[in-house]
Amino acid sequence: MTNKKFNTISDFLEDDSFKNWARNQKLSDATFWENWIENNPDKKFLALEAKDIILGIKFHPYLISKEKIDFAWDKLSAKIDSKEHQKNEKTRKNKLAQWAGIAASFILVSILSFYLFSKNDHIVHNTGFGETLDLKLQDGSTVTLNANSSIRYSRNNPRKVWLNGEAFFEVDKKHSTNAKFWVMTNDLDVEVYGTVFNVNTRKEKTQVYLQEGNIWLALKNGSTRKMIPGNYISYSFKENRILEDKEYISPINKTSWKDGKLIFSNLPLEEAMDKVTETYGYKVIYNTNFDKNIFITGTIPTTNIDICIQAIQKSANIKIEKEGNKLLIYNL
Numbered sequence: 001m002t003n004k005k006f007n008t009i010s011d012f013l014e015d016d017s018f019k020n021w022a023r024n025q026k027l028s029d030a031t032f033w034e035n036w037i038e039n040n041p042d043k044k045f046l047a048l049e050a051k052d053i054i055l056g057i058k059f060h061p062y063l064i065s066k067e068k069i070d071f072a073w074d075k076l077s078a079k080i081d082s083k084e085h086q087k088n089e090k091t092r093k094n095k096l097a098q099w100a101g102i103a104a105s106f107i108l109v110s111i112l113s114f115y116l117f118s119k120n121d122h123i124v125h126n127t128g129f130g131e132t133l134d135l136k137l138q139d140g141s142t143v144t145l146n147a148n149s150s151i152r153y154s155r156n157n158p159r160k161v162w163l164n165g166e167a168f169f170e171v172d173k174k175h176s177t178n179a180k181f182w183v184m185t186n187d188l189d190v191e192v193y194g195t196v197f198n199v200n201t202r203k204e205k206t207q208v209y210l211q212e213g214n215i216w217l218a219l220k221n222g223s224t225r226k227m228i229p230g231n232y233i234s235y236s237f238k239e240n241r242i243l244e245d246k247e248y249i250s251p252i253n254k255t256s257w258k259d260g261k262l263i264f265s266n267l268p269l270e271e272a273m274d275k276v277t278e279t280y281g282y283k284v285i286y287n288t289n290f291d292k293n294i295f296i297t298g299t300i301p302t303t304n305i306d307i308c309i310q311a312i313q314k315s316a317n318i319k320i321e322k323e324g325n326k327l328l329i330y331n332l
Contacts, residue, residue, distance in 0.1 A: 018050065022050070022054040028324070030128075122153065124151070125152075135151070141169065144168040146279075147165075150165060159182065160182040163185055171195055171196070172194060178193065179193075180192065190215055195215055198211070205236040211251050217233065221240055225242075257279070266295045267296055268294070269318075273327070279302050280308070284326075284327050287330045
């Protein structure tokens, strides 16, 4: 992979490792390509263009009428057929033009969709493993999106958001209208006026921690719960029950991730490694004779897996080895 020449967009598009990086599917490929682009600044533009082609243009298909989709597809098919007839005469420059034509066709459909149907459009923000994202919504509220998470909301109503993963909210209170703010998950809906709170939707449950203000939870089983600052509730619609209900928890234990770190205070190692999996995407495998009755206290970063591993090894007095997308854990 390191000896291959990348001089055209086609060279990138035909490389499996590059496609893994573009789709954020393999950490080792991501590391390689981030370093490669940094060391080859003259090729950065080509690489990013190729990435855009691989990812395509994201839009909601239900926003486009069947007639317009058929028209765009016929136009695209005719373009591809025309290129196919000239296959024996194509040069690398022609191949590049073909990819550009395909991308342009999708862009045309996307722009048309946005122009005609923008009122029903939704805005989506995503994060990959090992990264966070700070957002400011149109209503003035701020959201910090944790690793491997997504948030979606209507362009015309940013005060009703759908969350998958974890996010920290600071909701702007609308004194003049007293407008509500909603966070929707598979397990429950969070009703807010203006407050600071954290929501985590992983592992078929939703965990809500309230730092400031007051909120109401509308559980999917039909019941409701009011929360006050310091409260922490974990609810699973699948199990149809509240898994945890704690009156007071320090903010640092539930929201430190937004500052680029995880703080563990006498936490079982298995739970700590679950957090590592959520943040970095690694699968954790314990040695056959591993003693899981270990508690960990300390701080680990959410942006550097190597430093994270070193910190856990030192705190728990264990050995951790990286093997592909796995973390192998042994007793010392």
